[in-house]
Amino acid sequence: xxxxxxxxxxxxxxxxxxxxxxxxxxxxxxxxxxxxxxxxxxxxxxxxxxxxxxxxxxxxxxxxxxxxxxxxxxxxxxxxxxxxxxxxxxxxxxxxxxxxxxxxxxxxxxxxxxxx
Amino acid sequence: xxxxxxxxxxxxxxxxxxxxxxxxxxxxxxxxxxxxxxxxxxxxxxxxxxxxxxxxxxxxxxxxxxxxxxxxxxxxxxxxxxxxxxxxxxxxxxxxxxxxxxxxxxx
Numbered sequence: 001x002x003x004x005x006x007x008x009x010x011x012x013x014x015x016x017x018x019x020x021x022x023x024x025x026x027x028x029x030x031x032x033x034x035x036x037x038x039x040x041x042x043x044x045x046x047x048x049x050x051x052x053x054x055x056x057x058x059x060x061x062x063x064x065x066x067x068x069x070x071x072x073x074x075x076x077x078x079x080x081x082x083x084x085x086x087x088x089x090x091x092x093x094x095x096x097x098x099x100x101x102x103x104x105x106x107x108x109x110x111x112x113x114x115x116x
Numbered sequence: 117x118x119x120x121x122x123x124x125x126x127x128x129x130x131x132x133x134x135x136x137x138x139x140x141x142x143x144x145x146x147x148x149x150x151x152x153x154x155x156x157x158x159x160x161x162x163x164x165x166x167x168x169x170x171x172x173x174x175x176x177x178x179x180x181x182x183x184x185x186x187x188x189x190x191x192x193x194x195x196x197x198x199x200x201x202x203x204x205x206x207x208x209x210x211x212x213x214x215x216x217x218x219x220x221x222x223x
Contacts, residue, residue, distance in 0.1 A: 045161065045204050047212040059211055101208035102151035104163040104172060
C-alpha cells in the first residue's frame with residue numbers, strides 16, 4: 001500500500017523558516033516525480049513545486065520561487081521542502097504527491113501557520 | 117501559466133440527479149493532460165479522472181470525463197449521497213495548475 005507521511009509543519013513567525021518532509025513507502029520512490037501542493041484554510045488547491053525522479057530538475061510556482069527549495073533523498077525515500085522568508089499567505093496545509101502528470105495518491109498533509 | 121476556470125462555483129442538486137461540471141483553460145491543454153479530483157471536508161483529495169476521460173482505479177462508472185483543447189467536463193450520471201463534495205480540475209501539460217473548484221451540495 002502506498003503511504004505518504006508529511007511532517008515538519010507548525011507555527012512560525014513571518015520571515016522564519018521551516019523544512020517539511022514527506023516519507024514515502026509502498027512504491028518505487030526513486031522512479032517518480034514528486035510534488036508539493038498546498039491548500040490555505042477554506043481555499044482551493046495550489047501547486048507549489050515539483051522535482052524529477054533523480055533530483056536533477058526542479059520547478060516552482062511564481063509565488064514561492066526564490067524562497068522555497070524542493071529536494072529529495074532517494075536512499076531514504078524522502079521528499080523535502082525548505083521554506084524560507086515565510087509570509088502569512090504561505091499559511092496552508094502542505095501535501096506531497098507522486099506523479100509525472102496527475103497526482104495519486106496524496107499524503108494527509110502537514111499544517112504550516114505563519115503568524116506573529 | 118495555464119489558468120483553469122471552473123463553473124459553476126456551486127451546484128445544488130438532489131441525490132439521483134445528473135451533475136455537469138465545467139473546466140475551461142486559458143490556452144489549449146496539450147494531449148488532454150487534464151485530471152479531476154474529489155475532496156470531502158477534512159479529507160485528502162482523491163483522483164477521479166486522468167487524461168481527460170480515464171477513470172482512476174476504483175472510481176465508479178457514474179463518474180465520466182470528456183473534452184479536449186480548452187473545454188473539459190466532469191459528469192456524475194446519478195448523484196449518490198457520498199458524491200456531495202468539492203471537485204477540482206488540474207492540468208499537467210505544462211507547470212501544473214488547478215481550477216478554483218466546484219462545490220456540489222445537496223439541494
